[in-house]
Amino acid sequence: MMNPTPGDRLSAYSANGAHGSVLVINSGSSSVKYQLVNPIGGEAIASGLVERIGEGEGIVTHKFAGNTTTARPVVPDHGAALREVLGMFQTQGPDLEQSNIVAVGHRVVQGGSYFSGPVLIDDDVLGKIRDLIPLAPLHNPGHVAGIEVGRALLPDVPHVAIFDTAFFQTLPEAAYTYALNAEVAREHGVRRYGFHGTSHQYVAGKVSRVLGRRLEDLNQIILHLGNGASASAVRGGKAIETSMGMTPLEGLVMGTRTGDIDPAVVFHLHRNAGMSIDEIDDLLNKKSGLKGLSGENDFRALHELIEQGDEGAKLALDVYIHRLKKYIGAYHAILGRVDVITFTAGVGENDDIVRALTAAGLESLGIAVDPVRNEGRVKEPRIISPDWTSTLVMVVPTNEELAIARQCIALVDEDPAEV
Structure with missing residues (x-):
């Protein structure tokens, strides 16, 4: 049977x-x-x-x-x-x-x-x-x-x-390995693990179903933009790169996290500012990112500050968008061809300004956002790129709870003797 x-x-x-x-x-x-x-x-x-x-x-x-x-x-x-x-x-x-x-x-x-x-x-x-x-x-x-x-x-x-890390177990060795002393890395489990994997996996599959195209045929960049934020490069349904690393601190600028930063900043703050490791941990994870630059990690408040002429808020948004563009370019190079770029999670689904600014200037890569299609919050999967682009840009609401539920059902029914 x-x-x-x-x-x-x-x-x-x-x-x-x-x-x-x-x-x-x-x-x-x-x-x-x-x-x-x-x-x-x-x-x-x-x-x-x-x-x-x-x-x-x-x-x-x-x-x-x-x-x-x-x-x-x-x-x-x-x-x-x-x-x-x-x-x-x-x-x-x-x-x-x-x-x-x-x-x-x-x-x-x-x-x-x-x-x-x-x-x-x-x-x-x-x-x-x-x-x-x-x-x-x-x-x-x-x-x-x-x-x-x-x-x-x-x-x-x-x-x-x-x-959260399971989807990224398919990363190539060259993608998950840090150029750290190999013996130290092995002994202490230092490598790229990636996070938000349930969301990235769900969205990759949803894009395939919405477009009516085989998942195996699609090269995707997925931007999970919430208070925590991560990007992934997905080829044929399998992750080959992601922005978060050994911890969720690495990668994109986030609500309260720095994202990518020179690791020597830690030594500098310890030696010259007298900060303890725990204080630096708290600084990088909870008091930095958009909040550290502008005082706000809610994009609605950030946009209001920018409208009022707040330079710190404008710089925070500029840094956020700059980092996003950099990752899109890097993943475009790794994938070789990008069929779809998808925004998801709280910011990705609700902030049309962030989506428009992220795509602006990428026309030479075949990436653009149509201002009418992009307008407003998105509650259902939507293509927001104009018809002429070679790369589709989409917004697909994530649903991690549903993804978890369906994975549970599949596993439990796979081996009912275990139940």
Whole structure:
């Protein structure tokens, strides 16, 4: 008997999610995002956020059936946070037992070199995620806590780890290797891992489906522009380059992160400014980028400042766009031919000014944006380039929760004996 395709697997689930839904959990250091997803229709049946874990009074927000419920309980740890989540489902709906959860999908930022795809979580997998904490000290501890508590509270449902880094395990050795002493790099796991992989993979596939072209035939540049931002070069559905590195700090200018910077800046600030390593870490990750240059990391506020004549805000935007253009040029050279450039995530989907400025001046590469097609926020996939260009420019909204849910379904159905 032939194995079912992912599409066949999905067809077994009802259109309203009642006969097969996935609970997607993104457990951070001080927050837990969650979404109950219908893997067929793609909609969020319910969603929510627990904030301020371990900070005294927390904030829990739960959305279901057009209603938003907010509570402010004490949330001392991730166990309490997930108990609050289950409590919201019980009191505000939908009933999780009637929703027939077939899997719980856990987003994990760092999968190292261990994981190239989704994996059913057992004690060995959890141990490897814990071992990777030194590579992702801001993220993986929260993921470990969320997985531990989630498995305890929902023990009869398979739990699946989906890794931000997995899509980039196809990078060529020349792309993921830093020119660092090879022995030191091997011993400490220093290499390019890449992040936002779930989004990049989802968008690459969505572009193929929207255009009605085989994924294997497309060369793509994908620009995931949110508060965190990353670019990828994708050939035939496989990533061959990406801007983030061993950590999410490298690459594009971001909301509060520097992106690419001379590593000697760290030595300089330590020796001459007397800053500790932790202080420099905080500076580069949380007090730099757009916010460090202009005081704002919200593009709406940034554009308002520019309209008021604020030179710092204008410089911040110029630096942001300059870096984007540089990566597009570099990836154009690596790919040799670019069929599609796609904007996605919060800034990419909503900021037509950023999209227009990014494409401006790239006409000689066959890249341009039509001002009418580009106008406004984009909620559905849209081509925004004029008809004459050799490279399509698109906006495709990302949906990482749906991507996680569908990867969970495919994995769980692949080996039902494991469930």
